[in-house]
Amino acid sequence: MAMWIQAQQLQGDALHQMQALYGQHFPIEVRHYLAQWIESQLWDSVELDNPAEEAKAKHLLDSLMAELQRKAQHQVGEDGFLLKIKLGHYATQLKGTYDRCPLELVRCIKHILHSEQRLVQEATNASCGSAGQALDSLSQRHQQINQAFEELRLATQESENELRKLQHSQEYFIIQYQENHRIQAQINSLATLPLAERTPRETTLQSKRATVEAWLTREASTLQKYRLDLSEQHQKTVNLLRKQQTLILDEELIQWKRRQQLAGNGGPAEGGLDVLQSWCEKLADMIWQNRQQIRRCEHLTQQLPLPGPMEELLSKLNSEITDIISALVTSTFIIEKQPPQVLKTQTKFAATVRLLVGGKLNVHMNPPQVKAVIVSEQQAKALLKNESTRNDSSGEILNNNCVMEYHQATGTLSAHFRNMSLKRIKRSDRRGAESVTEEKFTVLFESQFSVGGNELVFHVKTLSLPVVVIVHGSQDNNATATVLWDNAFAEPGRVPFMVPDKVLWPQLCEALDMKYKAEMHSGRGLAEDNLVFLAQKAFPSNNNNSNPEDYSSVTISWSQFNRESLPGRNFTFWQWFDGVVELMKKHLKPHWNDGAIMGFVNKQQAQDMLLSKPNGTFLLRFSDSEIGGITIAWVAENPNKTGERLVWNLLPYTTKDFSIRSLADRISDLNHLLFLYPDRPKDEVFAKYYTPPLSKAVDGYVKPQIKQVVPEFTTPNPEPVYMEQATSLFGSDPMLDADGDFDLDDTMDVARHVEELLRRPMVNQWSSPQS
Template sequence: MAMWIQAQQLQGDALHQMQALYGQHFPIEVRHYLAQWIENQQWDLVDMDNPAEEAKAKRLLDNLVAELQMKAQLQGGEDGFLLKIKLGHYANQLKSTYDRCPLELVRCIKHILHSEQRLVQEATKVSCGSGVVAMDTLSQRHQQINQTFEELRLATQETENELRKLQHSQEYFIIQYQENLRIQAQLSSLSSLTPAERTQRESALQSKRATVESWLTTEASTLQKHRLVGRRHTHSVPNIYPLPLTSRCEKLADLIWQNRQQIRRCEHLTQQLPLPGPMEELLNKLNADITDIISALVTSTFIIEKQPPQVLKTQTKFAATVRLLVGGKLNVHMNPPQVKAVIVNEQQAKALLKNESTHSESSGEILNNNCVMEYHQATGTLSAHFRNMSLKRIKRSDRRGAESVTEEKFTVLFEAQFSVGSNELVFHVKTLSLPVVVIVHGSQDNNATATVLWDNAFAETGRVPFIVPDKVLWHQLCEALDMKYKAEMHSERGLSEDNQVFLAQKAFTSSSNNPEDYRTMTISWAQFNRDSLPGRNFTFWQWFDGVVELMKRHLKPHWNDGAILGFVNKQQAQDMLLSKPNGTFLLRFSDSEIGGITIAWVAENPNKSGERMVWNLLPYTTKDFTIRSLADRISDLNHLLFLYPDRPKDEVFAKYYTPPLY
C-alpha cells in the first residue's frame, strides 16, 4: 500500500499522468480500495508471452474479483450503500472484461504499477532546501510537450470553427447564386411585357441583380480567403517524442487525423463550388503534407514492446512483442495487419536504414515468424505477440581479423503493412530490434554477453549499425559493470569504489590503490574480452561474468546481507585478517578460477608456536553449492568463528542453515 500512499501525494502534471492510467479498463476506485492486496501480488512473475501462464493469470483475476466482492459486502450503513453497489459493479465489470483474456489484466496492472513507481520516483528524486521537489529536465520536457499539445488542440479547434463558417457561407452563397440565375431568367422574359411594364420590372430586377452580384463578388473573395487559411496549422504539427508514450501518441494521432478530415472537407467544398485561383494546388500540397505526417507517425510508433533476447541460441524458443501505439486511434485493427520477423546481419541492417532494397534478404531462418496483430478492447492496444519463434539456422558473414563468432551482431527485423482510413492510405513499416548475438552452444554465452553489454553501454544514438568505440574510459566501463551487477543481484548494493579499484588492478595489472590513477585511463575491447589476463587462460570479462553467475545462482542473499566482501585479493585478505582474533574469516572471489569463491581465515600456525597465519580453502564453485550451500559449509567448519570484522557467524548465517533431520 506504500506505493499508493505516495502516488496520492503527486501533484500537477504527475497527478494528471497517474489519473490517466485508470478508466473503464481498470477503475481507480479498485486501485484505491484494494491497494494493499494489489501491491502484495507477484504480477511480475507472470510471463505474458507464455500461454501456459494463463491459468496463473486467471487465479489472480478470480482472487481480485473475490477481494472486490468481499470489500463490497463489508460496506454498511447509509454512507456505504452506494459504495457497496459501485464495488460490486466493478467486480462484475472486471470479470466480464478479462475472463477470456486474464493475461491482459496482468499486463494492465503491471503497466499501472510500473508507471506509478516511475512517477513517484521522478517526483521524489530531487528536492531543494525548502523541501519542494525541483523541476528537472524531464519534467520541463513534459510541460513543453503538454503546452505544444494544447496549442495544437486550440489551433485545430479554431480551424474547425473557420471551416464551419466557410461551409455555412458557401451554402448561403449557392442559394444566392441560384436567386441570381432566377433573376436572369426573369429579365429574359421581359420581352413579352408591354413597354411600360417592362421598364418598371426591368428597373426593379436590375437593382436587385446589382445587389446580389455585389454580394456574390464580395462573398466569393471572402470564401477564397477563408480557403487559403487552410494552409495554416498543418505544417505546425511538431516532430516530438511524447511521454507517456501511448497516451500522447494517440493524442497526436487524433489531432493529425482531425486536420486531415478538415482538408478533405475543404476539397469537398471546392468541388461543390469551383472558384478561380490556386486552391486545388494548395489542397493537393496540404494533402501530401498531412499524408507524410501520418506516415511518419505510423512508422515511428511501430515499436518493439518486448525485445527478443540479445543472446539468441539456435534451435531454442524465444518470444517478442511488437505494438502500434496509434493502432486504436487510427482504427488499424479493423483490417488486422500481419507482422513478419526476419533476422538480418550488419550490412543488411545498414542497407535498410538507407532505404536501399533488401526485400526478401535475410541471414537465417526463423520458425513461426508470422503473427497477426490483435486489438485488446480493454486496454486499447494493438500488438502482435510472437510466442514460439525459433532460429532454425544462421548464415554468418566473413569475419574480420581476430573477430570471433560471438562478436558478430545481427538484428531481428519486424515489418508489416497498415491500412488507414478505410484503406485510403497504406503504409509499409519496419523496425529493428536491439543487436543480437547468435550462439549455437551454451559455452558461447559469456562471450556473447560481453558483446551485448559493450554495445548496450557504449553505442551512440543514431549510429550506423552496429558501430561502437573500440576504447572507452575506465569509469564508463565501471558504470556499465555496476548496472549489470545490481540488475543480476536485484540489489542496490553494487560495486563500491574499493571494488572498482580491485577490478582496475586486475584489468590493467596494476598495484595502485588510488582511484584517481584510473579515472582517465581507457580500456579497449581487446583488454575487456579478447586478450587473456596475464598468467591466466581467461579474459577480464570471463572472470567477472563467472563471479556474477556464481552470485546470481547461489549467493545473492549473502551479498545483499553484506556478508561477502568478494573483491579482495590474497594479500589484502591477509593484511585484514592478521589484525583480528583467531577464527575471523572473510569470503573473497578466487583469482585463479572462474566463478570460484574461497574462505580465508586467521589461525595459529601449527608448525610454529606463537605465530599466526592466514589460511585459504580451495575455491567453491557452482558444482559445490549444488551439493551443499555456503551457509551449511560455514556451519560445518568449527574453526570459523567471526565474519570479518567481528560478527559471530551464527548471527549472520544461521537463518540460512538447513534444519537438521530428526
C-alpha cells in the same frame, strides 16, 4: 485501498481520465466496493505473456468472484438489497467475460492500477508545484507536453470554427452567384417584350444585378482572404504538431527505448508505455482532425475555384500533414518485449510488438498480421537505407506469424509471439579476429494495414536490439560480452550496429556495476576500491595506482575487454568478471548482500590487511587464477617456525564445490577460522546459513556427513559426530597454498575426489607445507 482514496480526490481532466478506465469490461463499482482486496493482490506477479500463468490468473478471477459474492451477501436494508443484486450481476458479467481468458482480467486490472497511480502521481506533482516546490525535470517535461496539447486543442478548435464560417460564407456566395445568373436570365428573357414594357423592368433588373455583382466581387475577395488566413492557421498548427511529435518521438520514445536497452544490462526497468501511448493517441487524433480540415478546405476550393495560390498551398499542407501521420504510425510500431539478446538455436523464445496508435486509428477493425524474420547486420543496414531485402533472411524462425490483438480494457493493440524458435542460422563471413559470438543479428517485425477506409496504407517495420546467436551454452559468456558492450555504448540513431572500439574506463565501470547490481538483486554494487581492483586487473602496467582518478581518463578497447587474454592467463578480463558474477549469483548472493565477501582484493592486499589482525581472522577474496573461484585467506602461526605469523590461502572454491557443500558450512567446518575481517565473530555472520545437524540413524541406516578438514589446522570438534567421515574437497595435494592459486589441470574432479575419500579409513589427513 489507499490508492483508491487518492484516486477519488482527482479533479478535472485527471478525474475524467480515471473514470474512462472503467466500463463494462470492469465496472467502477467493483473497484469501489473491493478496493482493499484489489490493491492487496499480487497482480504484477502474473506474467501475461506466459500461458503457464493462466492457472494463477484463474485463481485470482475465482477469488474476485468469491469476494463479490461475499460483499453482496453482507448487504442489508432496502439500499443493500439493490446493491446485492447489482454486485451479483457484476460477478456473473465478469465471469462470463473472463472465464475463458483470465489473463485478460489481470491485464485489465494491472492497467487500471498503474494508470491510477500515474494520475495520482501527476496530480501530486502538480499540487507541489502550485505550492511553490520545484518540479523535477520529468514532471516539467510532462507539463510542457500537456501544455502543448492544450495549445493544439485550442488551435484545432479555432481552425474548425473558421472552417465552418468559410463554408457558410462560401455556400451563401454560391447562392448569390446563382441569383446573379437568375437575374441575367430574366434580363435575357425581356428581349421579346415591347420596348416600353421592357425598359423599366430591365432597368430594375440591371440595378439589382449590379448590386449583386458588386457584392460578389467584394465577397470573392473576402473568401480568398478567409482561405489564405485559414491556410496560414493550418500551417501554424502543422508546425506545432511537428514540434510536439518531435518532442514525443525523438526524445520521450527514444529515451524509453534507451532505458529498454540498458535494462538488458540490468538497468532499471524501462517503465510502462501507457503515458507514451496516451500522448501518441492524442497526436494521432489531432493530426487526423487537422488533415480532415485541410481536405475539406481542398473540397471547398474545388467547389468554388477562385484566382490565387490556394490549390498549391493546400496541396503542400496535405502533403506535410500526411508525412507527419505516416511518421507517427511507423515510429509507434515498437517492440514492447524484446527477444532474448543471446539467442540459442532450437530454443523457445518470446517477444511482443505494439502499435501505440492502433486503437485510436481503429486499425483493430481489420486486425493486421505481423511477421518476424531474423536478418544480419548488413541486411539491417540495407533496410534502413530502404534498399530492397525482400525475402532475404539469415535464418528460419518457427511460429513467426501473429495477428495483432486489441485489448479493450487497456486500449492496446499488440502481437504476442509466445512460441518462436530459431531453427537455423546462416552466418556471414567474419572479419579479422571476429568470432561467432561477436556477430550481430536482429529480429525484424513487419506488418501492413490501412486507416481511414483504405485512405492511407502503411507498411511498418521495426528492428529488435542486436541479437547474438549461439548453438551451445559454452558460447553464452562471450555472447553476453558482445551484448553488454553494445547495450552500454550504442548511440541513438546509429548505423546498425556500430559501437565504439574504445571507451573510457569509468564508462565501462558504470556498465559492470549495473550488471553486478542486477545479478545480486541488491543496492550493493561495486565500490570504488572494487573498481580500482578491476582496473588493476584490466591494466596490469598501472598496478601501482590505487586512486580511482588515476583511471578516469584511461580508455579500454573491446580487445582488452574480451578478445585478448589477461597476462599469464588463458581467459579474458570479461570471462574472469563474468565467472565471478555467475558464482555469486548461483551460490553466494546472500553473503555478498550481507557484506561478508570482500571479493575484489589481491593477494598482497589481503596479506597486509590480515597481518594487522589477531590469528584466526579471515576474509574471502576472488581467485586471480581461476574463472569463478573464491578463496579463504586467514592469518595464523607458522606451524614450522615458532613466533612467525603467515597468511594462508585455501585452494579456490568453485560452483562445483558449492553444489556439494555450502560456503557457510565450509567456514563452520574450519574451527581455526574465528573472525571475519575486520573483527566480526564468524557465527554472527554465517550461523543463519548453517545446515542443521543430521539426525541419528533412520530405519537402521546411518547417514554419512561430508565435512572439510585442513590438516595443519585441525582441532577436536566439541560436538558429537555420528559415523562422520573427515574429508577434504579441495583437490590434489598439497591442500594448502600460500597464494591460493592453482592450475586447473592439476586438480582432481571434486565429485570423484569425494567418492574416493568416502572409501578411505576414517582418519586420513595429509600435511602440506606452505609453498
